[in-house]
Amino acid sequence: MANQYCVLLAIFAVSLLVTASSLSTTSRRYQFNVEWKTITRLCSTKPILTVNGEYPGPTIAVNEGDNLEIKVTNGVSLNTTIHWHGIKQLRTGWADGPAYVTQCPITPGQSYTYKFSVSGQRGTLWWHAHIAWQRATIYGAIIIYPRMPYPFAAPVDAEIPIIFGEWWNLPVEGIEDLMNKYGDGPNSSDAYTINGLPGPLYPCSVEDTFIQTVEHNKIYMLRIINAALNDELFFSIASHTLTVVEIDAAYTKPFDTEAIMITPGQTVTVLLNTNHHTSSDGFFAMAARPYLSSVFPFDNSTTIGFLKYKHTSSPMPKASNVVLPPQLPRMEDHAYATKFVSQLRSLGTLKYPCKVPKKIDKRVVITVGLNLQDCPANQTCKGFEGKRFSASMNNQSFVRPLTSILEWHYRNYSSTKYSHDFPLNPPHVFNYTGVDPLKYNLNPTFGTKLFAVEYGTKLEIVLQDTGLMNLENHPIHIHGHNFFIVATGFGNFDPKKDTARYNLVDPPERNTVGVPMGGWAAVRINADNPGVWFMHCHLEEHTTWGLAAGFIVKNGVKPSQRLLPPPSDLPRC
Numbered sequence: 026m027a028n029q030y031c032v033l034l035a036i037f038a039v040s041l042l043v044t045a046s047s048l049s050t051t052s053r054r055y056q057f058n059v060e061w062k063t064i065t066r067l068c069s070t071k072p073i074l075t076v077n078g079e080y081p082g083p084t085i086a087v088n089e090g091d092n093l094e095i096k097v098t099n100g101v102s103l104n105t106t107i108h109w110h111g112i113k114q115l116r117t118g119w120a121d122g123p124a125y126v127t128q129c130p131i132t133p134g135q136s137y138t139y140k141f142s143v144s145g146q147r148g149t150l151w152w153h154a155h156i157a158w159q160r161a162t163i164y165g166a167i168i169i170y171p172r173m174p175y176p177f178a179a180p181v182d183a184e185i186p187i188i189f190g191e192w193w194n195l196p197v198e199g200i201e202d203l204m205n206k207y208g209d210g211p212n213s214s215d216a217y218t219i220n221g222l223p224g225p226l227y228p229c230s231v232e233d234t235f236i237q238t239v240e241h242n243k244i245y246m247l248r249i250i251n252a253a254l255n256d257e258l259f260f261s262i263a264s265h266t267l268t269v270v271e272i273d274a275a276y277t278k279p280f281d282t283e284a285i286m287i288t289p290g291q292t293v294t295v296l297l298n299t300n301h302h303t304s305s306d307g308f309f310a311m312a313a314r315p316y317l318s319s320v321f322p323f324d325n326s327t328t329i330g331f332l333k334y335k336h337t338s339s340p341m342p343k344a345s346n347v348v349l350p351p352q353l354p355r356m357e358d359h360a361y362a363t364k365f366v367s368q369l370r371s372l373g374t375l376k377y378p379c380k381v382p383k384k385i386d387k388r389v390v391i392t393v394g395l396n397l398q399d400c401p402a403n404q405t406c407k408g409f410e411g412k413r414f415s416a417s418m419n420n421q422s423f424v425r426p427l428t429s430i431l432e433w434h435y436r437n438y439s440s441t442k443y444s445h446d447f448p449l450n451p452p453h454v455f456n457y458t459g460v461d462p463l464k465y466n467l468n469p470t471f472g473t474k475l476f477a478v479e480y481g482t483k484l485e486i487v488l489q490d491t492g493l494m495n496l497e498n499h500p501i502h503i504h505g506h507n508f509f510i511v512a513t514g515f516g517n518f519d520p521k522k523d524t525a526r527y528n529l530v531d532p533p534e535r536n537t538v539g540v541p542m543g544g545w546a547a548v549r550i551n552a553d554n555p556g557v558w559f560m561h562c563h564l565e566e567h568t569t570w571g572l573a574a575g576f577i578v579k580n581g582v583k584p585s586q587r588l589l590p591p592p593s594d595l596p597r598c
């Protein structure tokens with residue numbers, strides 16, 4: 026009897042092993058050609074940078090555990106790189122993508138194959154160019170199908186990526202150079218887009234409207250990605266409720282909401298029940314507009330698409346008849362944004378435990394904000410008061426080096442190109458969010474400074490907004506790791522008072538956190554991925570101004586805790 030039992034168990038174990046290994050060894054190969062493609066939007070025709078001529082670019086849909094090989098061939102005369110946003114890149118930092126941080130750019134005519142595996146995460150992520158402003162048009166969805174069934178009750182009938190972007194009528198390729206030359210802000214975009222389409226509220230755009238046909242009483246999974254460059258967005262669908270189930274490829278406790286707020290860099294996966302019965306025309310507007318209040322000019326327009334119930338015979342409503350979802354929050358609705366974010370919780374079940382570090386080894390406090398510096402004597406500056414805008418973390422405005430930091434780190438090159446002395450606390454303590462911005466010395470210091478932590482450090486990073494130029498919501502993205510947002514608050518972070526209300530049970534797990542306007546966010550990281558990791562504001566305008574830094578996670582003692590050697594085709598510079 027006992028023997029039989031053992032045999033049965035053994036057979037069961039073998040079959041499990043076979044299943045697991047066949048899942049984990051699937052290799053998926055993709056070819057990405059970076060090339061120009063002429064696109065017309067808003068009556069404006071221009072060549073844009075694309076992958077394989079597609080806009081948005083191709084969706085990468087894989088299973089948890091797959092190995093990916095994506096050969097990127099640069100067919101244009103500009104340097105390029107691609108970042109797989111939110112993929113942890115465990116020991117494969119060479120494939121992460123930010124130019125001059127983990128690799129030299131892929132130069133014109135060259136190729137580089139990004140090799141990495143996707144494990145320990147499942148859900149919606151995305152990829153985008155990570156050099157200059159190329160991500161304006163070079164982006165696409167990544168879908169990681171789970172090994173286990175979805176942990177929510179309702180079966181999903183169909184899945185739909187919804188990617189928000191921004192469109193400029195003029196070329197975006199020169200924007201960063203002009204910003205660097207004159208020190209002023211970029212032009213605002215001319216439209217927001219849903220899956221590359223602006224929708225009927227813009228000139229010449231009726232044809233360029235995203236329409237999703239749906240059937241009654243089905244459950245659709247919307248994989249929502251904010252690929253916009255400079256704007257947090259609100260999104261909702263008229264007469265429908267959304268159920269949030271996953272963010273940044275980590276499951277959440279499901280909750281219903283009328284609208285979502287999503288920062289650049291984030292993803293939000295929702296379930297949509299098409300249970301609307303009293304539809305008169307069968308078309309329901311879905312709409313996104315910014316969540317922002319800023320002293321800087323910004324694109325305050327609204328992009329819409331439609332849900333179209335399958336059996337309707339009505340035509341799409343005319344622009345003048347479009348009814349925006351009444352529940353779409355106003356642009357300056359901070360209360361809604363705060364309430365939405367406060368509802369996010371890790372799923373935290375036995376199958377999907379929330380692995381937030383309960384104790385920390387090190388706390389780093391980093392101010393994030395804008396600066397203004399005097400115009401050098403021989404330059405023309407077009408920023409505020411004829412000065413130059415910049416931005417910083419702990420008053421360090423990040424200067425991109427012209428070599429790969431990861432390579433220098435790996436090869437033990439002593440370096441004058443970057444240093445390890447990034448300040449672990451703000452250099453001056455002041456009322457960060459309460460200052461009169463224009464009475465302060467707004468200059469930052471410039472440099473390429475990083476900080477280093479030992480393998481396995483349980484790290485807490487407190488991100489503190491400043492009001493030096495302008496109070497703002499900064500979406501801070503950290504490469505190479507997910508983090509747990511243990512608390513957010515307004516005003517100045519107070520370690521004595523604020524740590525008392527940390528959520529160490531089921532805080533949301535993400536790769537990008539919106540630091541509240543005039544407030545702070547405390548995130549915890551298990552620094553278990555050796556390499557060099559970029560940490561920056563995902564508002565492209567702020568990254569250009571230097572709102573970035575990097576940290577090094579040193580190798581651990583075990584071989585499995587070490588950064589792998591660089592691939593032989595790694596670009597050089």
Ligand SMILES: *[C@@H]1O[C@H](CO)[C@@H](O)[C@H](O)[C@H]1NC(C)=O
Nearest residue numbers: 195196197199200203211212
């Ligand atoms: C910004 O817009 C102005 C006027 O529309 C245009 O002259 C200028 O070239 C634009 N700048 C960039 C960087 O596109």
Ligand SMILES: *[C@@H]1O[C@H](CO)[C@@H](O)[C@H](O)[C@H]1NC(C)=O
Nearest residue numbers: 314322323324325326327356
């Ligand atoms: C958007 O901004 C423009 C320029 O500042 C302003 O005229 C317009 O009323 C604003 N539109 C909305 C919807 O706020």
Ligand SMILES: *[C@@H]1O[C@H](CO)[C@@H](O)[C@H](O)[C@H]1NC(C)=O
Nearest residue numbers: 205206400401402403404405
């Ligand atoms: C401005 O002057 C600085 C210092 O003398 C020099 O390094 C820089 O190249 C000059 N820039 C221009 C645009 O002439």
Ligand SMILES: *[C@@H]1O[C@H](CO)[C@@H](O)[C@H](O)[C@H]1NC(C)=O
Nearest residue numbers: 432434435436437438580590
């Ligand atoms: C860098 O230094 C470490 C420690 O001394 C050594 O183990 C490693 O092999 C060196 N790496 C290279 C690429 O030389």
Ligand SMILES: *[C@@H]1O[C@H](CO)[C@@H](O)[C@H](O)[C@H]1NC(C)=O
Nearest residue numbers: 456457458459460461516517
């Ligand atoms: C910081 O400034 C704000 C706004 O002026 C004020 O309400 C707050 O009390 C100040 N905080 C401290 C600690 O001084």
Ligand SMILES: *[C@@H]1O[C@H](CO)[C@@H](O)[C@H](O)[C@H]1NC(C)=O
Nearest residue numbers: 420452453466467468469470
């Ligand atoms: C930032 O650094 C600049 C240049 O060293 C200095 O003048 C300024 O006071 C510093 N500001 C803060 C807030 O630390």
Ligand SMILES: *[C@@H]1O[C@H](CO)[C@@H](O)[C@H](O)[C@H]1NC(C)=O
Nearest residue numbers: 103104129130132427597598
């Ligand atoms: C492209 O990258 C190479 C290698 O880093 C560099 O030498 C070159 O100046 C870059 N070209 C441009 C246009 O930035």
Ligand SMILES: [Cu+2]
Nearest residue numbers: 499562564567
């Ligand atoms: Cu920012």
